[in-house]
Amino acid sequence: MTTSEAKEYKLSADCELRFEVEDETVICELKSGLAEMFGTELMRAHKYHFRSGSKVAIFTYHGCVVELTGRPEVDYISRETPMTFYVNLSAALEALRTKAQEEDRCGPTLMVVGPSDCGKSTLCRILLNYAVRMGRQPLFVDLDCGQGCVSIAGTLGAVTVERPADIEDGYSLVAPIAYHFGHTSPDGNITLYNILMKCLSKSVEMKMQTEKRSKYSGVIINTCGWVKSHGYQAIIRAAQDFNVDIITVLDQERLYNELVRDVNSSVKVIFTPKSGGVVERVRKYRIEARDAKVRWYFYGTAKSGLYPYSFEVPFSQLRVYKIGAPNLPDSCMPIGMKTEDNLTKLVSVSPTAQTLLNHILAVSTATSVEDNLKVIESNLFGFVCVTNVDIERQVVTLLAPQQRPLPPNCILLLSDIQFMDSH
Known part of the structure; x- marks a missing residue:
């Protein structure tokens, strides 16, 4: 990689630089202005390394200049982004947290649902990062046993998020709760999956009662992409087990209407646009992502090796x-x-x-x-x-x-x- 491969991108307000890394490492540097990646602010003049398999979106509210060094597989600037919708959703959640704190009760519990590859994990990360930047410590519950954000694949887990996710390494996972499921899809053993959801909901409830900051900060729940048959019933069950207040449905209008019909009337169901940068992942990529997560567990990252x-x-x-x-x-x-x-x-x-x-x-x-x-x-x-x-x-x-x-x-x-x- 040489300096001749460096390319600058000038982003105007409310624009997003999207790029994907296929083989070699791509280095990203914020040259001027303000920008963030999935809710985490970029430091100016700091070089961020993105390795094979990375799918990145750099967003700016006010405009910025970003430099990429390397050869990304895809790179373009998009002016069609749902980030304004996401920040308004975050502001609404913050208002509910403030009200919950005034009344000394649990903060809002939001569940993100939708089919595979619609950006559920990314939206969870954005909302969690915005909450932490407001001084909150929300609980993140991961019901997606296929990839695993809290632990490795094949588990259901929860963790208190105390700081914004690292640009390169993701969440700082301190003392997570994890339960063994052993399969990459709920249909591997739906009976066991439902039992673990109930068990995890009890652990989350106990954690919120013992940690005041988490109690008021509420819960963000990520779900798997199986939204039909038993998968849909698992979503309904999760809404009941975790006493969900808000369900945000990404991308699928049919699922939105079914949930409006089937969940308790006290639950607010919101149809949410997905990002245009979200693409369907092939099976090979899913396997590689699971493998990378296990490697991260045993060996850490290039920045913080184990x-x-x-x-x-x-x-x-x-x-x-x-x-x-x-x-x-x-x-x-x-x-x-x-x-x-x-x-x-x-x-x-x-x-x-x-x-x-x-x-x-x-x-x-x-x-x-x-x-x-x-x-x-x-x-x-x-x-x-x-x-x-x-x-x-x-x-x-x-x-x-x-x-x-x-x-x-x-x-x-x-x-x-x-x-x-x-x-």
Whole structure:
């Protein structure tokens, strides 16, 4: 990359510079004026590095000059942007927070819904960043098990947002709550998904009662893109579980009208325009994004690197389980047992290369498997990855964020998420 590849973009008020990075790193620098990325302000004369897979939108309310060094796959200036709508939505939420603080009650709970690739995560990030810039500490709830903003894919989680998301590294995730789901879509086990949503809502409610600033700041909820059939029913259930006040629907008028019809009349449903820069992601990109999130968990980022540990654990010390047994017809079920019970059953997993190699294992805080529901509803310590299974020596090699040993009597929950450690 040379200085000859640098290109300046002059943005007028209420314009957005959009660019995508395919292969090489692109460096972005704010030369003059004021600008922000998804609600986080850019520092002037600071070089921001965006790597492969990055999709960036630099917005300005007053005008600015931005310089890009490198060769982005796509780059253009757009004057058609929904940012004015988003900032008005943020201002309305802030008014509700102020009123909640005056009356000493919980702030607004807003849920963002819509089909896949309509900008739900981006809108959540914008609203969270604006709230933090107003001195708030909102709770962010992530129900999108396919990508994972709070934790890695295959989980449902929540975290208190105390500072704006970093331009390059995203949220500062301090002490998040995470529950193991193990699939990249709710239809992997919709019964388990609904149980975890209810469990997470109780944890969020408890957190709001114990943290005053979060109580008044309210909750922003991100949802998955499955908006039909059981996915739609999960949205309705989430609105009830989390006592949602406002639902903002991105892009799909049909979904908006269905929700107006089906949710409680006390819930305000808003149709929200999506950004013209939002594009549909192919399956390959989704897989790469999940892989990057797992790599971030173990190795950090180029700016703040982490150094995980690798160690061996004997088969005899492993307690690996998968939540959910294969579906059986009702006629084959024991008397009094329902199909839903089978979907929350803990099934012991034998340590073989076929079952464990390159799979992510969630380290549960539970220590006993006698009560299935207690294991399911237990928070997670973190994750490990199985990098080798040695049948002859009867040991597995684990990649972990900290040194051995594993927590005593820990239960490891098998996930569909896989990760090839290339370091």
